[in-house]
Amino acid sequence: MSDYDFSSERPKPSHFQQRQDELNIHDAWSSWNGYKFAEYFYDVEFEYFCVRNTCGTYDICPMQKYHITGADAEKMLDRMVTRDVTKIRTNRASYVVWCNDEGRLIDDGTIFKLGDDHFILNCGSPCSAWLDKSAFGFHDITIDDKTDDVAAMALQGPTSCAVLKSMGLENIESAKPFSINFFDFQNARLMVSRTGFTGDLGYELWIDHNLAIPLWDAVYKAGHDLGIHPYGDQATNMLRLEAGFIMPGYEFNEALKTVHFEHDQTPFELNLGWLVDFKKPHFNGRRALFDEKKRGPRYTLTKLDIEGNKPAEGSFLYSNKRCTEEIGYVTSGMWSPAAKANIALAMIETKYLEGEIWSEIYYEKELRQYSKVARCTIKHEPFWSPARTRATPAADF
Amino acid sequence: MTQYDTVIIGAGHNALVCANYLAQKKQKVLVLEASSAAGGLASSYEFHPGFRTSVAHTVSHFSRKIYRDLELQKHGLTAMANPLPCVALNRQGNHVVLDGDTVSGVTEKDRVSYANYSKLTERFANLLAPFWLKTVPAIGNNSLHELLSFAQLGVKMRMLGKDDMREFLRIVSLPTHDLMDEYFDHPLLKALLCWNGLIGSKQAPRSPNNSVMLMLYRMSEGMSGLHEIPNGGTSRLIDALCSSAKSQGIEIRTNSSVRRIVVDQQKEGLRATGVQVDNGELISAQNIVSSADPKTTFLTLLGAENLEIEFTNRIRRIRSEGLVAKLHLALNGLPQFTGLDQSDGQLLISPDMATIESAFDESKYGQCPTDPVMEIVIPSMRDPSLAPSGQHVLSAHVMYVPYKMKSQWDQTAIDTFIDKLINKIELYAPTIREQIVASELLTPIDLEQRFRTSGGHWHHGEFALDQLFMMRPTYGAAQYQTPLRGLYLCGAGSHPGGDITGVPGHNAAHEILS
Numbered sequence: 011m012s013d014y015d016f017s018s019e020r021p022k023p024s025h026f027q028q029r030q031d032e033l034n035i036h037d038a039w040s041s042w043n044g045y046k047f048a049e050y051f052y053d054v055e056f057e058y059f060c061v062r063n064t065c066g067t068y069d070i071c072p073m074q075k076y077h078i079t080g081a082d083a084e085k086m087l088d089r090m091v092t093r094d095v096t097k098i099r100t101n102r103a104s105y106v107v108w109c110n111d112e113g114r115l116i117d118d119g120t121i122f123k124l125g126d127d128h129f130i131l132n133c134g135s136p137c138s139a140w141l142d143k144s145a146f147g148f149h150d151i152t153i154d155d156k157t158d159d160v161a162a163m164a165l166q167g168p169t170s171c172a173v174l175k176s177m178g179l180e181n182i183e184s185a186k187p188f189s190i191n192f193f194d195f196q197n198a199r200l201m202v203s204r205t206g207f208t209g210d211l212g213y214e215l216w217i218d219h220n221l222a223i224p225l226w227d228a229v230y231k232a233g234h235d236l237g238i239h240p241y242g243d244q245a246t247n248m249l250r251l252e253a254g255f256i257m258p259g260y261e262f263n264e265a266l267k268t269v270h271f272e273h274d275q276t277p278f279e280l281n282l283g284w285l286v287d288f289k290k291p292h293f294n295g296r297r298a299l300f301d302e303k304k305r306g307p308r309y310t311l312t313k314l315d316i317e318g319n320k321p322a323e324g325s326f327l328y329s330n331k332r333c334t335e336e337i338g339y340v341t342s343g344m345w346s347p348a349a350k351a352n353i354a355l356a357m358i359e360t361k362y363l364e365g366e367i368w369s370e371i372y373y374e375k376e377l378r379q380y381s382k383v384a385r386c387t388i389k390h391e392p393f394w395s396p397a398r399t400r401a402t403p404a405a406d407f
Numbered sequence: 408m409t410q411y412d413t414v415i416i417g418a419g420h421n422a423l424v425c426a427n428y429l430a431q432k433k434q435k436v437l438v439l440e441a442s443s444a445a446g447g448l449a450s451s452y453e454f455h456p457g458f459r460t461s462v463a464h465t466v467s468h469f470s471r472k473i474y475r476d477l478e479l480q481k482h483g484l485t486a487m488a489n490p491l492p493c494v495a496l497n498r499q500g501n502h503v504v505l506d507g508d509t510v511s512g513v514t515e516k517d518r519v520s521y522a523n524y525s526k527l528t529e530r531f532a533n534l535l536a537p538f539w540l541k542t543v544p545a546i547g548n549n550s551l552h553e554l555l556s557f558a559q560l561g562v563k564m565r566m567l568g569k570d571d572m573r574e575f576l577r578i579v580s581l582p583t584h585d586l587m588d589e590y591f592d593h594p595l596l597k598a599l600l601c602w603n604g605l606i607g608s609k610q611a612p613r614s615p616n617n618s619v620m621l622m623l624y625r626m627s628e629g630m631s632g633l634h635e636i637p638n639g640g641t642s643r644l645i646d647a648l649c650s651s652a653k654s655q656g657i658e659i660r661t662n663s664s665v666r667r668i669v670v671d672q673q674k675e676g677l678r679a680t681g682v683q684v685d686n687g688e689l690i691s692a693q694n695i696v697s698s699a700d701p702k703t704t705f706l707t708l709l710g711a712e713n714l715e716i717e718f719t720n721r722i723r724r725i726r727s728e729g730l731v732a733k734l735h736l737a738l739n740g741l742p743q744f745t746g747l748d749q750s751d752g753q754l755l756i757s758p759d760m761a762t763i764e765s766a767f768d769e770s771k772y773g774q775c776p777t778d779p780v781m782e783i784v785i786p787s788m789r790d791p792s793l794a795p796s797g798q799h800v801l802s803a804h805v806m807y808v809p810y811k812m813k814s815q816w817d818q819t820a821i822d823t824f825i826d827k828l829i830n831k832i833e834l835y836a837p838t839i840r841e842q843i844v845a846s847e848l849l850t851p852i853d854l855e856q857r858f859r860t861s862g863g864h865w866h867h868g869e870f871a872l873d874q875l876f877m878m879r880p881t882y883g884a885a886q887y888q889t890p891l892r893g894l895y896l897c898g899a900g901s902h903p904g905g906d907i908t909g910v911p912g913h914n915a916a917h918e919i920l921s
Binding site: 085086089090110111140143144146147148288291292294295296297300 | 711
């Protein structure tokens with residue numbers, strides 16, 4: 011018998027753990043990057059509706075936060091990601107993806123530019139090994155993993171701006187989407203970016219980990235009458251799907267963790283061609299992506315509106331109702347309360363996008379398995395994209 | 408300003424071979440050499456007034472095809488000499504001599520075994536031959552043409568017959584030590600046969616998995632892996648290549664160190680369009696070919712920022728720390744080795760395989776061998792111009808001298824080690840010490856600095872299975888083309904590798920022209 015007790019695998023507490031423990035009535039925990047992380051707090055749909063109708067907070071302490079500084083920081087990031095980093099202005103955030111040499115997606119994330127030689131890369135999975143490799147050959151560059159030092163929460167939903175105003179963050183309503191703003195909080199610097207993963211009006215708050223609980227309390231105090239509640243991973247998954255955002259483990263498999271040949275994806279396949287800037291003469295994966303662009307991607311991530319109300323999660327897609335020719339698969343699917351539609355994201359072979367698309371949906375009704383074939387319609391706009399997401403000044407609601 | 412078709416970085420023998428092939432196809436070629444003479448590690452230089460030498464003191468299996476194609480005979484390289492005899496020295500004079508097909512100084516049993524061993528290894532080496540003068544296909548490239556060289560290997564293996572095929576598969580991954588023990592009794596013979604497979608690499612007789620493979624690999628080009636010295640000396644090869652180059656209008660500029668490879672930003676991506684030399688001059692060309700080692704080419708001359716991340720990482724990981732030092736002695740007369748009439752040949756100082764292995768062991772931990780092993784050649788016997796009349800040069804490859812020492816390489820460490828080496832030679836040539844006029848030791852660090860090869864590695868990268876064939880120097884650049892359009896490799900860091908074969912230069916030219 012081994013005396014290994016698995017104790018090192020116990021998830022570590024988030025900086026907000028004390029408060030989240032009180033609220034997580036089901037003890038529904040999973041983990042993200044080694045941090046204890048809520049699946050949900052009370053009820054997934056309740057949490058979802060909080061974000062769509064009032065506001066909610068989401069723990070992003072487990073998100074990786076790398077501070078990349080030095081005169082070569084911009085050059086190094088510009089070669090690593092597919093977007094033009096030199097175009098990001100100071101105190102602005104930018105959504106980016108980065109690829110391996112073959113142009114397959116490693117991860118997505120945001121770059122915050124705090125100064126000409128100061129950037130933050132936020133991403134879902136640890137990537138210090140990749141950053142080290144990417145920084146080789148650049149001399150004036152330092153990469154600091156600040157994940158454990160920073161407490162961060164997303165505050166999302168229509169009343170989120172009102173909450174921050176009520177907290178005393180002056181002029182926050184005039185902060186534009188993707189802007190980064192600084193405020194004083196108990197004599198420390200509170201960074202507030204107008205960013206998020208819900209497709210709604212919202213912000214992300216970043217502060218020294220020692221001030222995590224005071225920040226939480228201040229936000230909840232300010233939000234008390236504005237419908238604030240915490241939301242977990244499952245509600246996030248609903249919210250981001252409505253917004254059409256991709257998620258690792260659903261839409262893409264991180265290239266560095268992919269074993270099987272081409273079981274990872276390219277930005278073009280993920281419909282993220284707009285992030286690939288060929289005006290840049292060089293960036294990682296450019297040669298492969300340039301060829302792919304000429305050829306056209308084999309698959310294209312597509313938004314589908316599916317008839318009926320049975321979620322198409324995991325279903326195969328066909329080019330005809332008899333399901334004789336398979337053309338793709340659904341990566342995420344659900345009934346969308348906001349769009350009032352049966353929505354899905356799906357990987358479909360590009361050459362079949364012009365024709366009919368049918369989904370073979372399996373579902374269960376009290377232990378009995380059923381299947382149905384439903385017609386799918388391609389949607390070109392996000393399922394959920396209210397004007398308030400982009401409006402500046404942000405309204406109170 | 409002259410517009411060149413091709414600019415070649417470095418004027419080592421592979422660069423010159425490549426240049427000559429390109430010029431045969433009417434290309435306008437410029438060769439840029441940082442030092443004052445062409446030839447790289449095969450160039451000769453004066454290490455003491457009146458005494459000259461080159462780091463490569465023999466020519467190892469230089470391709471006969473190149474010799475013919477470039478008509479080197481017309482350029483003064485008269486027929487290459489026969490392979491040098493190999494002599495495993497014995498202190499009492501009971502040497503073991505390998506000369507052509509015959510071996511002397513051993514028992515009748517060993518003699519018979521040697522005949523059998525030679526036949527077997529020759530057949531097996533022949534298997535690997537199809538890979539030499541060809542570009543090794545990239546994995547994933549399934550074009551019929553490219554797959555033919557693999558098919559050729561398969562057919563050749565099949566034609567071996569069942570018994571030989573089994574035997575090939577058995578011994579190809581053996582440590583040489585085990586193979587020698589199977590065949591021979593005499594410790595000197597075993598040490599001698601190991602040596603030519605191991606020289607220049609980070610392996611010893613007991614190294615697992617590929618030391619026999621390495622030996623066969625080097626035998627496969629011909630010459631059974633033996634070394635030679637052309638009439639008039641090793642430098643004749645370089646002279647002939649330069650003379651041929653000149654006759655074809657190739658421009659060779661010495662004292663022209665390339666600072667960087669110039670990269671142009673184009674719609675299709677980056678492209679190498681020229682080089683900048685140390686005086687700031689920019690020279691543009693259609694193709695840039697580098698005979699510098701892969702680390703220097705990609706990481707120093709090009710810069711990681713112009714490459715992709717995984718590729719850069721593979722280049723960075725190339726194992727290229729040299730493990731051979733070079734000893735040069737200026738002698739006032741011909742050295743007298745006990746019991747040896749003629750000191751012409753490759754003379755090995757190592758009583759047995761265990762001594763080679765022990766020397767290797769110490770080097771792993773950053774120490775110079777307590778009991779050094781070396782190969783001695785007296786190049787001035789073949790090329791009298793290397794020393795004043797009646798005087799001679801002793802040149803020795805001292806194996807297993809680490810690049811990274813536990814304590815630093817400094818003058819004291821060098822002097823102590825030279826003394827140790829002379830003591831060692833003295834055991835076999837008792838009067839050597841009185842004959843010494845001057846001495847020079849080049850550690851791997853010296854080789855790195857003087858000849859601009861990363862790690863001071865002769866072969867620009869370790870000779871090991873993970874860095875051979877389509878892995879040399881790494882995938883993405885193993886077909887002489889590189890990820891950067893317009894940039895090619897033609898040096899020892901490319902397939903088939905180091906030694907003075909000329910084959911990387913030959914193969915690179917073929918790719919550039921195709």
